[in-house]
Amino acid sequence: MAPSEPNAIPFRAKGEIPQFKEEKEGWEGYIEWEKYPEKKKQVEALLKQYDFPDPPEFQMVPLPKTNPVLTGERWKQYHSAIGLDHIVDESWRVVQNEKSADMTHVLQFPYNGEAPGDRLIKTEITPNKDHFVRNHGGVPSISADAYTLDITGLVKNPTTLTLAQLQDETLFPRQTNTVTIQCSGTRRIEQIHSYPGDGDELINAPWGEGAISTARWTGVSLKKVIKHCGGLLSPADNLEFFGADTYFKKGQVYNYAVSVPWRKVQANEVLLAWEMNGEPLPRIHGYPLRVVVFGYIGARSVKWLYEVRAIKGPSEAPVQKKEYLYYTPQVGKQNALYSNGFSIQDMPVSSAIISPVTMDQVVHQGRVKVKGWAYSGGGHWPVRVEVSGDGGSIWYEVPYENMSTKYYYAWRLWEVDLPVDAEGWLELCVRTWDNAMNTQPTYVRSAWNWDLHVTSSAHRIKVYSINTSKPATAARMKQLEAAGLSIYPITRPLKIELESDEDYDREMAARGGRDPLE
Amino acid sequence: MAPSEPNAIPFRAKGEIPQFKEEKEGWEGYIEWEKYPEKKKQVEALLKQYDFPDPPEFQMVPLPKTNPVLTGERWKQYHSAIGLDHIVDESWRVVQNEKSADMTHVLQFPYNGEAPGDRLIKTEITPNKDHFVRNHGGVPSISADAYTLDITGLVKNPTTLTLAQLQDETLFPRQTNTVTIQCSGTRRIEQIHSYPGDGDELINAPWGEGAISTARWTGVSLKKVIKHCGGLLSPADNLEFFGADTYFKKGQVYNYAVSVPWRKVQANEVLLAWEMNGEPLPRIHGYPLRVVVFGYIGARSVKWLYEVRAIKGPSEAPVQKKEYLYYTPQVGKQNALYSNGFSIQDMPVSSAIISPVTMDQVVHQGRVKVKGWAYSGGGHWPVRVEVSGDGGSIWYEVPYENMSTKYYYAWRLWEVDLPVDAEGWLELCVRTWDNAMNTQPTYVRSAWNWDLHVTSSAHRIKVYSINTSKPATAARMKQLEAAGLSIYPITRPLKIELESDEDYDREMAARGGRDPLE
Missing domain, CATH: 3.90.420.10 (Oxidoreductase, molybdopterin-binding domain)
Incomplete structure (x- = not known):
């Protein structure tokens, strides 16, 4: 089932395998x-x-x-x-x-x-x-x-x-x-x-x-x-x-x-x-x-x-x-001890985007529905969830009415219609603030640890944005529809011409050609 | 040979395949x-x-x-x-x-x-x-x-x-x-x-x-x-x-x-x-x-x-x-035209680290040998090569005596003993400056383009640093040697104990235990 894992090998038992009994009836x-x-x-x-x-x-x-x-x-x-x-x-x-x-x-x-x-x-x-x-x-x-x-x-x-x-x-x-x-x-x-x-x-x-x-x-x-x-x-x-x-x-x-x-x-x-x-x-x-x-x-x-x-x-x-030890990034196989990691007990604030999923190619008209969960441990609770469509430069707050019930010890689910103007590959991310104003580390790199526990950095996914409110994109979608072709997946070659010779010539003339005048 | 690629399929030719002649003898x-x-x-x-x-x-x-x-x-x-x-x-x-x-x-x-x-x-x-x-x-x-x-x-x-x-x-x-x-x-x-x-x-x-x-x-x-x-x-x-x-x-x-x-x-x-x-x-x-x-x-x-x-x-x-068109990142399958990409002629300044290679786990004593090439097109030439061991925060110049001959139209090879103190996963990167003081975009993301041409951003590799000039690491290396074990690959479980119970207790006492006093 998992081809990279070795199959069970026959054991070279040197003694007879003892039968360890269940000590308690039932x-x-x-x-x-x-x-x-x-x-x-x-x-x-x-x-x-x-x-x-x-x-x-x-x-x-x-x-x-x-x-x-x-x-x-x-x-x-x-x-x-x-x-x-x-x-x-x-x-x-x-x-x-x-x-x-x-x-x-x-x-x-x-x-x-x-x-x-x-x-x-x-x-x-x-x-x-x-x-x-x-x-x-x-x-x-x-x-x-x-x-x-x-x-x-x-x-x-x-x-x-x-x-x-x-x-x-x-x-x-x-x-x-x-x-x-x-x-x-x-x-x-x-x-x-x-x-x-x-x-x-x-x-x-x-x-x-x-x-x-x-x-x-x-x-x-x-x-x-x-x-x-x-x-x-x-x-x-x-x-x-x-x-x-x-x-x-x-x-x-x-x-x-x-x-x-x-x-x-x-x-x-x-x-x-x-x-x-x-x-x-x-x-x-x-x-x-x-x-x-x-x-x-x-x-x-x-x-x-x-x-x-x-x-x-x-x-x-x-x-x-x-x-369940949490190490600083300079600790690893070469120097990890049991004593030089945190013992993980309380869990920190964290969140994740569940929809869309990374590598999705999303056709939309300027807004993308983003959904996920938010959680904070240690008796804290998520107060604010923020979502970004540009890798964490501009953040949009999830409206409180789009967040599920507050509990002292439970997550909150959330969703938001994220304004997305840009096209191409975008990095969508989420970060949550809890009631103690803790928020998440910026990148995985900010909190990578040898034992690979507690991945609580702002969750980031890659989404390919196709915004049909843009005239050029609307034109291409029409062109594809007429040819009976799909935009998905984006890595499949387009069978149609990107541009007619006439359009190309007109466009090139408008741009003053490829090369300078003199 | 390449299992993900379909084998040649038999063609359903409706006519006879013409024999297109070679027009010129020889x-x-x-x-x-x-x-x-x-x-x-x-x-x-x-x-x-x-x-x-x-x-x-x-x-x-x-x-x-x-x-x-x-x-x-x-x-x-x-x-x-x-x-x-x-x-x-x-x-x-x-x-x-x-x-x-x-x-x-x-x-x-x-x-x-x-x-x-x-x-x-x-x-x-x-x-x-x-x-x-x-x-x-x-x-x-x-x-x-x-x-x-x-x-x-x-x-x-x-x-x-x-x-x-x-x-x-x-x-x-x-x-x-x-x-x-x-x-x-x-x-x-x-x-x-x-x-x-x-x-x-x-x-x-x-x-x-x-x-x-x-x-x-x-x-x-x-x-x-x-x-x-x-x-x-x-x-x-x-x-x-x-x-x-x-x-x-x-x-x-x-x-x-x-x-x-x-x-x-x-x-x-x-x-x-x-x-x-x-x-x-x-x-x-x-x-x-x-x-x-x-x-x-x-x-x-x-x-x-x-x-x-x-x-x-x-x-x-x-x-x-x-x-060979070079698009802005918002252009892709949904809106690419022939006319809205640069036509690539002159090549920009670029460089690459060739040794070590990404994912290498490097045992060293505080310096790592880094080698590669640097090039700039359009009649420019590489004047300065800079290497960073921390993802591009601190840059070290490659000494000029470690760079190969200058030509108007050719690359320069270079090598440097990069000071590396830190341990764990580091991002090594290189950027080159040409004689017009052009340098490379910061990240792949900075210059990603739909046709995937001209990847000229600062070249980045991931290296796992094991610095034996650090006492804790020297001790682990000795421990491994005594047990006949290798540090490579780092993802293979250590069979030995990371720390004796006595050392752990001493260390924990020094740290004041896991939990606060009161």
Whole structure:
């Protein structure tokens, strides 16, 4: 499917592949690693026996025109090497059951997918089947009845709660919030197209503008749950989340784990959610229970949550400590450390033009309809959206009546009839201002970073403008119509003459010929 | 070879293909069209019977990674449709006989090719086998003994001259000039990469930086030949050149024809040449006689010259009137006319970085060797070359001792040790100033034009800088060496840890942790 990626190669296993059991009944596809250091060591030894192929090169060369764009052979092989092929296969079946058929599968496994642009911005609330998915491992199958959540670590009363208990409104007030979740990979393709970057073993998926979606999430504020456990014990200041998916980093295996500061939880901005748009969570989105962290990078909104642990300082787990780092442009393979990048938590202000799409050739009469989304994380919201038809010299404000509802934690959709007089290739761009008057960096180059995260610069597309309110263009369109020809694509040769000999001679005489008089 | 281009399709000829004869003995592959209007009409009728396939799309999608890059099926089929397949086959044989094996064949037929960059700038004078070729049709085979040149039109004494007469130094003084010839397609690939443009029926070949070369040409000044014919008659002010190659335009057939103003000839800047670097012209370069117009677009330097005609005004032939036009960026398929573009004659100041090449990842100790060429047409010459390591903010002058000889009509090669402190992706660029203080447009965008000619903006490449004079980078290089790993390519995942837990903890303590104190 993705020809640039190597096919699965047969493994040269030196020992028999152990069968890592699912530890908990009713939790299929969930291998518990964190409580079993000996199993982790066994995997480390096992993975050392294999020479996994290099991930496919897709940054130095054009992306494959396939769907899935990338298949994730290396990640599949990690699973295969430790006897977990069935998780890979099952995960793809879940995609086909739960997601729209026309998703762009930017990575087949672990599954990463985004909806086509026109549907992405059709509604303020994204339908579940169109909501983007950025998974880091396989999809487990967890029975709601068997489900339990452990609250551990530096809490006064470590507790295990069933889903029924969490949903018991006499114990916990229920809340519903409209929240946009955004992957820090959104619009990564623009950074890749500009400059190659991190070749991570978990491929940095080539996202377009669709790794962002909005849903109404229902659940309980984690603050109330911690309160229920008697509160934190000193010196706890962060909460670590563990998900049932399996993650790999430099030859070691983990359950997916990240953390958020207690301050964030205290602000009632961390929800333990079991409903998405009024329906039980789809399996691919974390059934039966997931975290939803408002205004943060999606990576903290852990799916298939099985444990919340109160700790001192951020999680030492690889996704928190060693991934989702934001570097200055002079940092890269030659000098990147874990400590010299920002740890991405709050997401900055950003926006994207979804229609038209780059390279479109647009016939219009002086105005082009431009549509898209605008978002700001960290509790900020988009106040003003500005669109430019000349690469960012003159900006037009989107009228407020063309912007969707304001929420503290969600995007706004917008559209504008942009005045476009000029013809030929134009650079259309958008920038958004949030309520703290933050706006977006000017160019991709202004904020390119080695790990290719957070592409938040003014979004720019190339559009070929054909303005039929111009007499010369109107004449050509008539000429094409008479000859039964199309203006599209512009790179197809014109079969007709551009100008009659008579017109040419008249025009040349008027211009005083090609050469000076004397 | 070029998978994006359709294979030759069988023709649905409704009539028998006529055998168009070579009119002159000793002139193989030369079909005379211009003196035979009835033959031209016959071809027009014949071509109408075919539905030629669209040329391949290579502007909206990535270029094929093949060599030939494009094969020119459509142009081959034009020849095939009128029974001239043998010219196509013979032309490719000539390429293989006369040109270096490692040329980049940007178009197989009509042949367009450029030498690899390292050889292109190895010597001030380009070896014949490495000199770029931009042909518009097939390569004829003309016997020097049978060769004649007709001087016709508005001259006092229309004359036919043999090669022996032209070479007779008692009739004509012989001269040798060092002249750079440049195709207006040089660096076209940068315009294509930025924005698609004209889909011409004679494919606009995707040239790199090598459609420019320099030779010492020997022959006779056309001024002397015209004088020999008694001079021009009023109102002649242009000289039209006819070549023996066959050209097509919108369903009609021609011999290749263009013109230059008499003023240009009077300045002794138009040579009729039979020698290239001390050897008889190679067949592919116009044997036995060609025009060399100093400082003009290469298209006026007609090969296989059989006639010079004195006329009033520029040539009405399609290459002069309807090709090599330079439009303003708002002109394109929707409104382009023949009369609203400049006719490209004099070439402007331009330059290119040949080493390093774009996307190179360069390990250095604070200085990067940068090399290239600089040229200005129209009788100007490059005086100053400036190179920037930061996209054009700070410019370094190339020391004059690092620039090759000054000529009135030739390029200068240059090299410089550019100070580079920064790491990561940098934009290196070059601009040249000529003796009239003309310099290059800033960006491709500044001078993009529909026909994709004359890409003369400051040449920019992307280079990933790895500066080992920086301690952090030196440490990483040591770490890689110890692990037996390479820094190349930068997109291959690092197998080693970026930082030990101990170093991370120390660093984080020094930074005061990830989060604020209170």
